[in-house]
Amino acid sequence: MNASLAKPTLRPFLPQDAAVVAQIFRDAIEDLTGDDYDEAQRSAWMAGAADEASFAKRLAAQTTLLALRDGEPVGFVSLKGNDLLDMLYVRPEAAGEGVGTLLANAAETLARGRGAKILNVDASDTALPFFEKLGFKPQFRQSIALEGEWLANTKMAKALDAGSKSP
Numbered sequence: 001m002n003a004s005l006a007k008p009t010l011r012p013f014l015p016q017d018a019a020v021v022a023q024i025f026r027d028a029i030e031d032l033t034g035d036d037y038d039e040a041q042r043s044a045w046m047a048g049a050a051d052e053a054s055f056a057k058r059l060a061a062q063t064t065l066l067a068l069r070d071g072e073p074v075g076f077v078s079l080k081g082n083d084l085l086d087m088l089y090v091r092p093e094a095a096g097e098g099v100g101t102l103l104a105n106a107a108e109t110l111a112r113g114r115g116a117k118i119l120n121v122d123a124s125d126t127a128l129p130f131f132e133k134l135g136f137k138p139q140f141r142q143s144i145a146l147e148g149e150w151l152a153n154t155k156m157a158k159a160l161d162a163g164s165k166s167p
């Protein structure tokens with residue numbers, strides 16, 4: 001991690017962020033997940049943001065936070081309900097600089113604030129080592145059907161009991 005980089009700021013998702021967030025989603029899948037998912041699988045995954053209005057509606061229905069550096073969005077996270085970290089995507093140019101950790105920790109803090117005892121995530125194969133570093137434990141593998149393609153991921157969970165530290 002580059003210590004000279006300013007820590008990003010966080011703010012809630014706004015409807016006018018739809019296009020930039022959809023772009024981060026597509027770019028992160030395209031550029032960061034190629035070792036784990038083939039082109040057809042990545043296209044199917046990226047299609048989740050093809051209709052930007054529906055994508056924005058999904059994000060607005062959850063608690064969605066953006067990370068900004070120099071005023072520009074560099075990643076986002078969404079918390080569904082109290083205990084599901086649903087989406088976490090970082091701009092490829094900003095990957096490996098701690099943005100994902102900042103966002104995941106913010107989602108964890110929100111979940112704790114809502115009284116969740118556990119935080120769940122369906123981790124992509126790309127993100128599994130990242131979530132393991134944050135203390136999530138693999139539960140089981142699963143495959144989801146998207147646009148006629150099967151994408152494997154791993155259900156992971158982190159206990160948020162009183163003994164565990166808040167990030």
Ligand SMILES: CC(C)(COP(=O)(O)OP(=O)(O)OC[C@H]1O[C@@H](n2cnc3c(N)ncnc32)[C@H](O)[C@@H]1OP(=O)(O)O)[C@@H](O)C(=O)NCCC(=O)NCCS
Nearest residue numbers: 028032089090095096097098099100101123124127129130
């Ligand atoms: C997974 C993702 C969110 C990580 O974001 P990031 O900003 O690069 O993560 P950080 O910089 O905070 O990384 C924290 C640590 O995890 C490690 N890490 C991050 N991505 C990793 C990967 N793909 N493989 C192995 N380790 C990884 C980093 O090296 C870092 O380790 P360190 O603390 O020893 O330096 C980002 O790579 C991404 O958007 N991936 C594509 C989309 C995706 O799969 N999202 C998750 C859906 S469940």
